[in-house]
Every structure is written in structure tokens, then in C-alpha cells.
Amino acid sequence: MTVPGPEQPVGRIRFMDQQRVNLDGFAVEDPDLGLVALRSPHDPEPGLVISDGRVVEMDGVAEQDFDSLDAYIARHGLDLSVAAEVMALPDTELARRAVRPDVPRAEVIRLCAGATPAKLARVLALLRPAELMMAMTKLRGRRTPSNQAHVTNRLDDPLLLAADSATAAAFGFREIETTVPVLADAPSNAVACLIGAAVGSQGVLIQCSVEEALELELGMRGLTSYAETVSLYGTEPVFTDGDDTPWSKAFLTSAYASRGMKMRVSSGAGAEVLMAGAEGKSMLYLEARCIALARAIGAQGVQNGGIDGASVAGSVPRGLRELMAENVMVMMRNLESCSGNDALMSESDMRRTSRTLPIVLAGSDFVFSGFGSIQRYDNMFGPSNFNAEDIDDFLAMQRDWGVDGGLRTVPASEIGELRRYAAQACRAVYQHLGLADFTDDHLERAVDAAGSKDLGETDTLAVLSAAHAIREGGLTVVDIVAALDDTGYEAEAEAIMEMTRARLSGDYLQTAAIFDEELRVLSLVTDPNDYAGPGTGYEPSPPRQAEIDEIRQARGVDDLRAEQASAAELLLAPAGPALAGQDPRDVVIGVSPAVGRDVWRSLSGLTVPEVLGELLAGLEEEGCAGRVVRFNDTVDLGRIGLAAARLAGSGIGIGLQGKGTALIHRRDLAPLANLELYSVAPAVTRELYRLLGANAARHAKGATPDPARNPYNDEAIEARYHTTVIALMALERAWVQPGEPAEQLSAEGLQ
């Protein structure tokens, strides 16, 4: 035994040190570096001075000292008609109005239009987590929550992208964002995702996140339908380092709209800190400037909540609260919130869940600004906070809380068909347009692949050359539609044309717009959030609720009955009434009512005949003779065991429920007492059942038994088996008949 020296912590601490959360970096709060979440001593006091209809001082800065962000916000971002009213409101009062269900969303929006960045930062810093959730529930623009997926892979493989895009669309994502490890591949990725999404669901918006000129070009050709990587930063030097100004961003925003493309900007805590440009300000205040600017330049929405800097916010006290406050602030500015959760902010499953859960529960325009619908290693944005590894977890979370996070279960067979169809359509289009040829083997691998590592060796140069041909050939969405049509994919061609037509009205340029599967636009205009307390606001429709509830893992009694029936054997036939034994070596194994009828497999996976075989063998080893008796009047194991003991010539009985729980009883004990109990049925092995049989025999002989230890482990045994136990007990109970006598069962074939 090594005793730790003073320099080494004790084992308990060493053990704690090994937990994954300790891979995360935690920073000491340091306002001078901008490592402070909600409020820095260097944040300005909120203030606004208006003279002759012009802002002459904002948040402590005089007009002549405005930097370019201040200048743009002061000239374009504030509703001066309400500024005096809102700036005079105490911070707590505005905070309360943001949260209270009886203050309408519209009133909060009206007031906040005149609030300066520092004012909103102060107000949001007051909201506690539950209050942030209330505010988000009330203030998001669109009533119906939604979700966005990342669809990328390491190889930019088009067939895999098409299959994964179809999969993401089928799972319910209404926006799909792709990007590239190799910039020049971008046009190919856009085309593959477009085709795949059209197979998976109608109306999914597609984005290819690359440098601005190329992204705009893809949009102008109709290959993509939205953009969101137009970045804003909270200080002028960092903004300029990003090679833009508020005016260039405002122009770009209009440029996207002029080509009929939906667009939102990106910001979020941590970016300025990472570039050593936070100027000592809090993350929330700097983000407040970004959001005010987003509104000022006329963007319809903001992707924030940390984004690439999420783990910077996560490293400081109250950092996760700051991330959610950013989203709520976007909503207060009457903009679409695409709420982050798109960067893995912790190595700890608990921390990353803790970061995301409140937003899932409150509901956002987009709960994730990129749920990694592909595996972590294939996510070319870097791993998201949730990825393909977590889709089933997310579906379970939706179901647990009864909330709509935008996703749904898709039957496994349907996923298989969709993936095949999407990959085939993509291959056909690439071949038809002379872009690339893909082998049958490649197609099969793409259909089946859980990730690009399952593709084997692929020809990445073929992708590059296809992308080059798309770009240089000037291919547009019309060429893709024609190719789909020519190769037999008329439904997909028609779907993309319908979407192209629907986009031309521009309705989806409004705040928080998505298309539903019938190509109706849901936005702040057409689907306004009307939350005003319990009983109001968004509630999933019954069909939607069913999608949320019916995850593919759910099992009912009928499923279990069928499963049990598949293990049924021609054994355990009734063999007459059960009689009292006289032989002192006679031990009775009492079984529950459904044994030999509906219940054939115990929770450990052993069949009931196998369990009985081991018990009988154990009895025999110790010189006793066992017989099997079914008790038809109770499911209670203690009563079964006791009744068995009273029938036995030895006075010792074994009770066995079909699910595998077993005990040893003696005729003179109280019903709830016992000599040995194996309560953890799923973990009981053949060897333990044999030992139980042997021990029962030893009790019968008056010898000393060798008590077994219940096999415990660290798994969530109850979570795994409780639903099965409930169904098994229902099967048992269905056979209970009060007063029905016990019957002997044939032991033939059990050993």
C-alpha cells in the first residue's frame, strides 16, 4: 500500500481528477482580458443623449468619439421615439417585463428597440437561468421551434453527403449547413446536399458555408438558399481584422437579399477574447453591441451563443448563462435566434448537456445553429455540442420533457431506403452532367456508412474535378433539376422547382422563416409566437406529439409477448395436480403463472427452461430431487416460494418468477422472509442459478450453504429493464386466477 505523500492528493481526489470534466479548461475570471461573462468593471454605464433627433452620446461615448460600430448603431439601430422611455426604466423593471407572461412580447419588442447595447446587457445580466428560459419561451419570434443540421464529411464525398443530407432532412432538420475541408469542393457539396435534402423532405433550406464571394455565387445560382457566416464582432479593431466594417456588412446583407437569399449574421462570446481585443469589456456587453449592429444593418437574424468561442464563455463563472442571455437578447431585438450549441464546449457529457438543455426546453427559432447530424470526426466545422452520436439521446430528451426540439424518429428501414435513393440520385446527376462516375461498390458503402471512415479509399480528386466543372460550367439549379428529371428522378426535380418558385415571393426573407413540408412559410409574420403563460403559445399538434413520443426503442406489452413467444419451447407441459411430497430430499421449485405459457425468457437472456435446468442440476449435485410446480393464484415471489416449501417433503422451496428473480424459502418462515434472494435478475448467471439449487439442497439436508453474493455492477440496470419488468409482470398477472390450484409441470427436457 502506498501512502500518498504531502505532494500527492489522496485517492479520492486522484479519482476525481481522472473524470473527463477535468480535461476542460477553467479560467480565473479576469476582466482585463475580457474573461468575464456578464459584467465587467470596464463596461460602460447605459446612457443615451438625443439632441434634435440625433444621438449625440451613447453608453458614455460622445458622438465625436463614436467608433464605427457606435456610429452605425446610433444612426440606424435605435428607435428614438421610445428611447427616452426605455432608458428611464429601471433595469429590474425591464428585466421583469421580459420575463412576465402577462407583458406581451410586442411590448417588450417595442421598448427594446430604443435600448442601447449597455442597457440590454445590464438587463440580461439580471435574469437567472429559469428566467432566461421564461424569456426565451415568450420572446422568440417564431411560434414553432426548429433545428438546423451540419452535414459534412472529411472527404467531401458527394454520395455520402447526399445520403446524410437526406437522413438529416428526414430527421426533421429544416436547415442544412455544409462546408468543406477543401475550399474548391464547395460547389459539389452544395449540389450533393441539395439533391439529398430533396429526397429526405420538401422545403429544407441549404447553406454552403465558405468565403463570402463563393457563398454568394452559389446562392446566386440557386444551389443554396441561405447564408449565416457573415460575422460581426464587438470591437472595432477585431471587426476590422475580420476585414469588414458595419457598412460592408450592411451592403453584403442587402446583396444576399437582392438574390433572394435568406441570411443571418454570426457573432457570439469569446471571439474578441480569443483575438486579445476585448478591451476589458464583458462578453455580454460586447455581444450586445453585435446584436444591436445586426438589427441596425437590417439582418433578419443572428447566430450566436458562443459559436466558436462557446468554450471561452464556458471557462468562466456564469459563462453558460451568458451564452443563453445572448440568444434571448437577439429575440428582444425582434430578430431570429439561431441559438448556438454548435461547438463542443466540454469533454464532459454532463456539462455539454447542461449547456444545451435549457434552450431545448424553452424552444428557439433554431435550437442548434448546427446539430452535427454526422459523426464528430466528419464534422468539418469541428464537433458540434451534439452530433450523430447523440441523436437518439436528443430524441429521448424531447420525449422525456414533452418538448419539440425539431427532430423526429424515422423507422430504420425508411432511413435505409432514403439513403439509397439519395445516393443513387446524386450518382445519376453527376454521371449525367459528366461530373464524375461512381462505382456500385462506392454507392453501397455510402448508403451503409455511419461515417466517411466506412467508405474505404475514395477518389478525392474526382470530387475536386466535379466541383470545378460545376463552377466553371456555370451550372445552376435548373441544370440539376433537368438532370434529375432526365435520369428518372422526376419527383425530386419537381420538388426542387417548387421550392425555387416558392422562394421567389420572398416570404422566407422575413424574420425567423422556414418552410414546412408543404412549403408554407413559418416566420415571425405567419407564425408569430403568442406565448402568454400556461395554456398559450406553441404546443405540438397531436401528430407531431406522436412523432416526439414514438421513439423506435419504445416497447409495449405486445412487443414483449411476441419476443417471449419466439423463445417458446415444447417444454413444461402440465403434468397433473401438485401433491405434497413426503421424501425429505424433495425440493419444490415454484414458478409464476405465465411460465410455460407466455413467459419463456428471463431478463438475463437465459430461457426459463435453462434456468430451471440449472436449479435442478444444483439440487441433484447435493443429492436432492427437484420438481417444478406452477402456482396460478399469485405473482408474488415470496408467496410462491413459501407455497413451494409447504408442498416439499423437505420443507424447502425455491421460488422463481419467469423474469428470473429467485429465492429459497422454508415452510415455517413468514411469506416475506426468505433464506436467499437473487433480486438482480438481469445479472444472474447459469452458475449462480446452479449454486442457488445446490444451496436449497443444503438447507434441505441441514448442511451449511455457501451463500451467493448478488451480482451488482455500475450499470443503469433499472433504466434498462424496468419497462420489460412491467410488461413481463403484466403477462404474469394476466394468468392469475384466484383459487386455481397449483399444478405440476413436466421436467422432461430441462436438463
Added chain:
Amino acid sequence: MTGVGERRPSAGPPASADQPVSGGQPGRAGQPASAGQDGGGGEQPGVRALSGRPVSELTLEAVRRGEISLPDLRIHPGSLEHQAAVAEAHGNPQLAENLRRAAELTTLGDDEVLAIYEALRPGRSTATQLTTLAASLDGRGLPRCAALLAEAAEIYTRRGLTA
């Protein structure tokens, strides 16, 4: 083709059963294109593409005949004007202004749009270049974009963002 051609019957999260109703219908500002009057998406009669063709003509049949080209896929300025009015009526005059600038930009080619964007990036243009460009845009019927450039010239000079 077999397979998934038959689409999934299930209503997705977006296929919400409680269908939203139109939230406010401001007067239409668009001239030829009466774009999405109910803001509800789908295909509304009267919406035209930049080319002037009614959206209803943009069919798969027309694609087969080789009749569809890029201007048929571009949004009409009238649709953007209409959306600007809708945005204004829904508490967002800044989004309205953006959409009106966008309506102006529909008349410019892609290269020119990208060139103006480039000119507005930090350190690319002198104040004079920006004001000259602004004047030219103003003269060509893009007053809102012109105003944006003129203001940039003023602020860039003060903040050292000019070339």
C-alpha cells in the same frame, strides 16, 4: 423509380397541424409583382421573377423545353419592396431598409455587386472613391445604396478605414 418516390406521410415538426394564420397584411408596395401577400409562402398567383415571367410558368415542363434561365430564378424588386412593407409592419424598419436596398441591387450584375462590397471593406477605397461611387449609384437609381456609401465615406475618414 421505386423507393422513396412516395413521400413520407408523417407530418414533420415543420408540418405543424395548427396552421398559422397571416399576421398583419400591410399594403403592397411592389409594382408588377404582387409577391406573397399573405406572407405564407407557397406559390402565390401574381409573383414574378426578375425576368418578368410569372412564377407559375416556372415549371418542370418549361425546364424540359429549355426555357428557364437564371433571371427566371432571381427575385423581382417588387417582391422585395413588398417584403420591406411587411417587415416595417412587424416592428423592424431596419430589415425593411435592407430589403429596399436589396430591391435596388437587383438591377446590378453579380460582379458589380461583389465589386461594391469589396470597395466597402476596410482600407480598400479612398473617401473620394466612395463618394464617387455613391454619386454614380445615385444617378443610376440606387439612392439607398448611394446613401450607405456616402455615409461610409464620412465615417471611414474619421475612423481611419480608408485606403
